[in-house]
Amino acid sequence: MKVLVAYYSRTNVTKKVGDAIAKSLNADVEEITSTVKYEGKIGYARAGKDAMGEKIIKLGALKYNPSDYDLVYLGAPVWVGKAANPILSYIKQNEGKFNDVKFFATAGSRDFDKIFKQMQDYVGKAPQKTLELTTKEVKKGEFEEKLSSFIN
Numbered sequence: 285m286k287v288l289v290a291y292y293s294r295t296n297v298t299k300k301v302g303d304a305i306a307k308s309l310n311a312d313v314e315e316i317t318s319t320v321k322y323e324g325k326i327g328y329a330r331a332g333k334d335a336m337g338e339k340i341i342k343l344g345a346l347k348y349n350p351s352d353y354d355l356v357y358l359g360a361p362v363w364v365g366k367a368a369n370p371i372l373s374y375i376k377q378n379e380g381k382f383n384d385v386k387f388f389a390t391a392g393s394r395d396f397d398k399i400f401k402q403m404q405d406y407v408g409k410a411p412q413k414t415l416e417l418t419t420k421e422v423k424k425g426e427f428e429e430k431l432s433s434f435i436n
C-alpha cells in the first residue's frame with residue numbers, strides 16, 4: 285500500500301508527529317509550505333486572522349500527487365479553533381485527489397473535533413482514523429502508544 289504523509293507545521297510540533305508516522309510506515313512526506321509568512325509575532329496574528337477566515341493561500345511547490353497514494357495522512361495544528369488554513373489550502377488545491385485519508389492534529393489544548401470536522405468537509409470524505417495530541421505530549425515525546433494505534 286502506498287502512503288503519503290502531508291502536513292503543515294509552523295513550529296515543528298505537527299512535523300514531529302508527521303515525520304514519526306512516515307518513519308514507521310516508510311511513507312513519502314509532503315511538508316506543506318506557505319508563501320504567506322506566518323513566522324514570528326506578526327505572523328502569529330496573521331495566522332489567527334487567516335485561519336478564522338479560512339483563507340485559501342498560495343502554497344510552496346509540492347512534490348507529490350495525492351492520487352498516486354492509497355492512503356494520505358493529513359496533519360495540521362489548531363489555529364483559533366480551526367484547522368490551520370494552509371492544510372485547507374492544500375486539500376482545496378488537490379480536490380478530488382484523495383483516496384483514503386486519516387487526520388492528525390496538534391494543539392495547545394483543544395478543538396480537535398472541530399478541526400477534524402472541518403477537514404472532513406474540505407476533503408469530502410470521512411477519515412479512517414484521527415489522532416489528537418497536545419503540544420506538551422509531542423514535545424515530551426509521549427505519543428508512541430497513541431501513534432501506534434493510529435497507524436495500525
Ligand SMILES: Cc1cc2nc3c(=O)[nH]c(=O)nc-3n(C[C@H](O)[C@H](O)[C@H](O)COP(=O)(O)O)c2cc1C
Nearest residue numbers: 293294295296297298361363364365391392393394
Ligand atoms: C495563530 C495560532 C492560533 C492557535 N489557536 C489555538 C487554539 O485555538 N486552541 C489550541 O488548543 N491551540 C491553539 N494554538 C496552538 C497550536 O495549535 C499548537 O501550539 C500546535 O501544537 C502548533 O503546531 P505546529 O508547531 O505544528 O505549528 C494556536 C497557535 C497559533 C499559532
